Structure formats: structure tokens, C-alpha cells
Amino acid sequence: MYQYNDNDTQFLKQRVGQFSKQVNRYLERELNDDQFRSLRLRNGLYEELHAYMLRVAIPYGTLNAKQLQQLAYIADKYDKGYAHLTTRQNIQFNWIQLTQMGEILADLAKVNLHAIQTSGKVVRNITADPLSGIRVDEIADARPYCELIRQWFTLHPEFSWLPGKFKIAINGAKFDEIGLEFHDLGLQLNVNDKNQLGFSVYVGGGLGAAPMLAVKIKQFVAEQDVLSYLESVLRVYNLKGQRDNAKRLRIKFLVKKLGGEKFAELVEEDWLLSRNDSALKLNLPQLNAIKKDFELPIKPVKNTATENKVDFNFSIWKNNNVIANKVSGYSIVTISLTKLGSTPGNVAAEELRQLAKLAEYYSLGEIRTTKKQDLILPFVKNDDVFKLWYALKIYDLNSPHNNTFAHIVACPGADYCSLAKAVSISVAQRIQQRFHENNLLFEIDGLNLHISGCENSCAHHHVADIGLLGLNKGRQSYYQITLGGSTKYKTVLGKKIGRAISVYKIVDAVEDIVNVYLENKAQGENFSQVLKRIGIQIFKERVYG
């Protein structure tokens, strides 16, 4: 992974110093609430229902065991002993005191972690495929580009006061599983006919209250030109994006208003001025140095298959949670943090600590975070998979939920979040419980369920097979159901099936949908295939009939 140099560590210290000063000015009433809000958000700090929430950046979802240990320390020292994994590969703390922020950021900086630009109207953390570098069907590892682009847009003098937030995702795999098209900007690594590496550029996607898919505005930008091209996109957005309507701040509204072609034209015009500027060319020696940091730390070992133990639970877990690394002899292990009754995405300090140890022992100290709120150990020797499972079992971290219905993705919802309209956590728990009682929990695969507590769509419900969106009517929680969303190979937005359903009846409705799926599912079919074959009407009739 990326190795911090002295400048990087110095920069983090200076950032801690800057934010500490800003907090003090706020406490002394020299900054008003609006000004401080804008400043704290760009440091990942939200004011929530009970306390402040701090979002720590996990750039492109890669971190090391030492950082995980430190996150556990912070969860214990400054929070209530747990943290929350987000759908943008970051990690959040829910019980933060403002007066301790300087200390917390300093503790994070000790292990090269920070909260810079994890919120606010800036370029946010850049997400990538959690299997970057270790999957077979890959054009190139996206993470060196993520790191360079992350650095370039850190406290950028021109683009730090944008109309709205700006989320970038970069995909290096041949197929897109990270949902490029629902990001403000998506970059797909590509090779042109001259065998040069570069990117296709997608702009104007987003979920939220008005979900839209991005438009491809450029087939190919050579890698050395990507910074100037991104600057041109951001410049057009910065100047022309709507700022006076809080509901229309994102770039998707500008792209929709102008049309993809017109938007692309404006970018192209602006780019003429800068594309030959040598100062904006991506620094290839620097890129190559960063690429070295991301070279795989493993070499093929004699191809031993993962042991088959006569243990039913191990077999299920292995089947669901373990896949082959592209380097022979190694496996990629997903840790599902979704044991029965748990809060989706939450992980206890003690669990983080144990996982850090296991990562050190079995995965060369590297951990990845995913948009499904999981952790991944990328470099596990096939010989070690059973031992790892056994160790995970001791700490109750061996849930075999990956790719099954038991794995529910949910935001913190109205239990924590000041934006939420409805609860998410308890609905996730009740659904899990219902299917557990029916002994179906691990047997249902080929579909997933995401629950967002409000239109901001933090749980990405639009792109789930079954999506629940929390609303409030009167003082009660209601849920609007969408079906058929996906990020597998292509982003597809789910379709609403009808009127919202109350919190009391939502579990029944979900059960109805799952039953229709199970009754109609042919061998090997997944939810979107069944939905396509039988149509949405049957589901509607069962839920509302």
C-alpha cells in the first residue's frame, strides 16, 4: 500500500493544527455556526442527534493492521467502544466530543489516517474495487491513480468550495462492480488502440432523491492527461453548478440541464487551455513510485487447494466468503460483520483488535473495506484458510453471510443520524430474525437488501435487488420498496413497486418478495434474472394483494 513520506506526515500534522485552531475559534464564538459547519464538514465532522460523528477516510478502502489497531484504540478512548463501516469504504465514530477533536486527529495522524475531505462540498474520498490488484480480470490496479488524484485534489486552491459534494470512483477491473455510473465522476481504466493506458470518463451520476446514471463524456483520456481533464470538469461544475437550491447542488443536475453532449463540449473547450500545460501532466515517475508501493507482497506458492474439512459450517463459510486470489496458492477472505442481531456496519473495538492481529498473522497486515460494509483479508494462504476460520469463530466473526440474504446493508438511520426520516438498524435486525426463525437465512442467495433511512441514500438502496427507503408519515416510519437495482457489471436503478409500507408491515412485505423469488427461482438464477423473466407485477400483487 501507499507509503507515507516525511512530507505526507508533516502535512497531516499541519492539518491537525489548522483544525484545532478552527475548533477553538468556534468555541470562543469567533466563528458562527454556518461557517464552522462548512469547516468541520471538510474535516469529516457532523453534528448528529446525540453527539458529533467523525468520518475517517480509508482511501480506496485499503488499510493496514496498525491502522486498524489505532481505530480500535480511538473507538475505546473517545467513542463507546465501536465504529461503523460506511458504504463508501470509510469508517465512522458516533460519539465524539468536539473538545477532543484535536487529540483524536493527532492520534489518527500517528498512523497516517485522517478525516480530510470525508464530507463537505469538496472532492471526497475516492473509492475503488476492494479486489484491486488481486483479481484476475483486471486492466490495471486503480489504487495508484486513486492516490495521485486524491493528493492532487487535497486542499486544492481552486476546487475546495464547490456547489456540492463530489464523489469519484475509479475502476480497474474489466467489469464494473463498483457502480461507476452512480458517482459524480467515474473513471474506468482503459487501453486505447495504441496500447496506451487511460480512462473513460463518466459524469453526473448520483443516488439521493433524484437518482441518475452518469453519462459517458469521454471515451479515452490518456493517463498523463487525467489531472487537467478532471480540473476542466470541476471548473465547469464550479462555475455553472447551481448553488441557490440545496436540493440541486450535485453535478448530476447540471449535466441533466445541459445534456451530456453540451457538458462534454464545455469541458473540452476548457481543456484546450490546459491540456498541454506541463505543470498539469501527471508525473509519471511519481506514478511509478506509487505503483511500486502497490506491488503485490506475495509470490505464487505451490498450488495447494484450500483444505476441505469435514465441518459443515466451515464448508458453508468457505463457499460464501472465500474466493481465489489471482496469485496461485492464495485466497481472498471476506469477513461478514453481520452476525444475527448485529447492527449493519458496526464493529466493536475488540473485534477490530482481533481482526488486526489476524490480518497481521494471515494476510501480511493488509485489510480492505468494501461498499457492503465488510472487511476483506486479501492475502491468505490456502493452507491457512481453515485456521483463520477457526480463529474467527472464536470471536464470532465467521458469519457465512457474504452474497447471501443474511447480509443486509444499512445506514445508521434515525437512531443516530440527524438527517434520517426512519430507522434502519432495527428493520435490518427484524428481517434477519424472521428469516432466521424460518431457517432460511443462509440458504437464500442471489439477492441483497439495502436499507436507507432517508433520501440521501447512504445505504445505496437504489442499486440493491430489494431496496428500502425510509420516509416518515406523521410520526411513523414508512418504507418505499424498489426492486431490481444492481451494480453487477452495470449500474441499474431499482423500480418502485407501489405505496410505502409501515414499519409494522415491512418485514412481511420483504418476506412476500423473497417468497415470490424462491418460488420462481430456477437453479442458478439470481434475483434480477428472476425479476426480468417473471416481471414486477407478481411481486406487486403479493405485497399489496
Add this chain to the structure above:
Amino acid sequence: MVNTVEKKPSVKKYQLVNVEHWSLEARRLALVKGIILRANDDVESLALILNQAPLIAVDFSNFDDGRSYSQVKLLRKAVGYKGEIKALNVHIDHLQFIFRSGIDSYELLPEYQKYHSDYAMDFSICYQAAENNIGLVEQHKNQESSIYE
């Protein structure tokens, strides 16, 4: 956003007018000295007029509005403007960005007058090329080799 400060004193002090009120005649008579850009003025289409003014001011009183930064960039790059660019009504938390944006001079809002300009000198490192990188370690430049040609 918050802006309780009266903007006019600066505008008057520097003899600034909106772009549509600019005339060479008024300039000759020393009635006006420069143009005050509004955040939605289209810099490129106004290039001919803007290039006549020895001073162009941009207003930063809206804490969250960053359009002026891109306007300044275009003034320098697209319009080829060589005169002075002045930032007015500046919040101190914007200074670190203003220093590097291509702006030549600035005037803080009155409530920040008590701060020394060192207040905003938090960083010794920058991660990107900008109009002004003076005094900063440019992390994006590889130490051994020059930038890609």
C-alpha cells in the same frame, strides 16, 4: 450565508464598477479604476472589457461560494489578464486558497483585521500545481526527475 458587512466602502475606495458600467471615458476622467466581478459574470465572454481595467476585484463575502477561484483562473489563463486581481471581503479561512489562486492582493473582512496573516500559513506542503506555489514543497513533483514533458 453570513455577510453582515457593508460591501460598499471597499468598492468605493477602489473606485470599482460592475462590468456593464465600465467605460474608457470614465477611466480617462479617473472616475473609475477597476471592475468588480460578480460570481456569475462570464469571464471569457467579457474578455475585451476586462482587459481594459487595471484592477479587477472579486468578492468573497459569501463564505461557501468558490466560483471566484475559477473566475480568477480563467482571467489568468483564458483572458490573459495581466492587471491586478484583488480579493475583497475575505474570510481568514479562505486565505490559504487565495494565496495560491492567482490573486495579487486581498482585503480581509473587518472582523479578521486583528489576525496576523501568519494565521493562515498552516501548510508548508502542497499537493498540486497552482498559480502560486511559492514557499511550498511541491509533493506532486518528483524530486529526481522533471515533470513529464
